[in-house]
Amino acid sequence: MTAEATISTTSVTDAIDVRGLRIRNRIWIAPMCQYSVMAYDGVPTDWHRVHYGALAAGGTGLLVVEATAIAPEGRITRQDTGLWNDAQVEAWRPIVDFAHGQGAAIGVQLNHAGAKASTYAGFGRDGDARGSVPIEAGGWQTVSASDEAILGLAAPRALTVDEIDGIVAAFVAAAHRAVDAGFDLVEVHAAHGYLLHQFLSPLTNRRTDAYGGDLAGRARLLLEVVAAIRAELPELPIILRMSATDWTEGGLDAEQSATVAAWACEAGADLVDASSGGAVLADIPVGPGYQVHLAERIGEEGVPVSAVGLIETAEQADAVVRAGVDAVRVGxxxxxxxxxxxxxxxxxxxxxxxxxxxYARAY
Ligand SMILES: Cc1cc2nc3c(=O)[nH]c(=O)nc-3n(C[C@H](O)[C@H](O)[C@H](O)COP(=O)(O)O)c2cc1C
Incomplete structure (x- = not known):
């Protein structure tokens, strides 16, 4: 989208269809971890019911719930939500039903935290501790593309190819559970330095096999995840969230991310959300709409996109959509x-x- 591009008549308040799912507007709630599962069992709680209930009642078109682990060892913290068992499905269902009753579409972000798993939440049952939870204190051995530690956390173990197959299968199983719970879509989390981003970024993937090396090799795992979900759930809308740049020389950049986004759409993704950072410490030029250009670059590939990051006024959000981005997300x-x-x-x-x-009398 260039500066001279036509300004569209589509507003942020207009509806949009994503793989047959009608979404009433383009003001979407970004996934936000609540780290509020004090039983450490991945089952959403009263907090989730109230928090997501309020957001669903607030008028959003699409509420995507927090990074939810596909397996216990994929949790960022023990206080994360999960979708690896039936008890979790049952607890998500009333949250989903309530959102539908409010007219909102609702999705879930599926995540494996990789080398950023097994950390303290910093509040709640975890107290104010930070960093990696030692194995003897209830943490676990983390896994990643390579065995190098990142961000000062405990060193992960590089996944074997058999284990990578297991990760793909766990994403698919979690997507099935999401459908069972009634979610309208799933979001594959390949951003913020978690496992799929650890594979995608040249800064964290030192593999020499088919899952490393060039861009196609590093993108292989996330493309397999998208394709496997698409193969089993042909009607399920899939969002892919990417960190479209590592903001670091030699890291992932907008050009590579645009290529991967196009491949992901061929593999079955319906929309790509452009976030950034999280795999390595970087100097990020944070400011109003600081990631919008990343969504616009991906959109140039003909990929439906959403933009996120300090989009905080109605005029700003509407301008982003009128310039060609399909939706904005607000955190x-x-x-x-x-x-x-x-x-x-x-x-x-x-x-x-x-x-x-x-609330009619309030309006
Ligand atoms: C409390 C909190 C929790 C977050 N958890 C997640 C998450 O679970 N998954 C994710 O992809 N991003 C997460 N993020 C990032 C947001 O989705 C969003 O991209 C970011 O906050 C920038 O948007 P904003 O400026 O509108 O807040 C989180 C952000 C916040 C503030």
């Missing part, structure tokens, strides 16, 4: 105000009926 601003989508629609002068009928 922290929606924690401050779960009703932000309704507020934005009113600020933009759109006539919408997204508020709960119980």
């Amino acid at each position: 922290r601003a929606a924690l401050r105000d779960p009703f932000l989508p309704i507020r934005w629609a009113r600020e933009l002068g759109a006539d919408v009926d997204w508020h709960p009928p119980q």
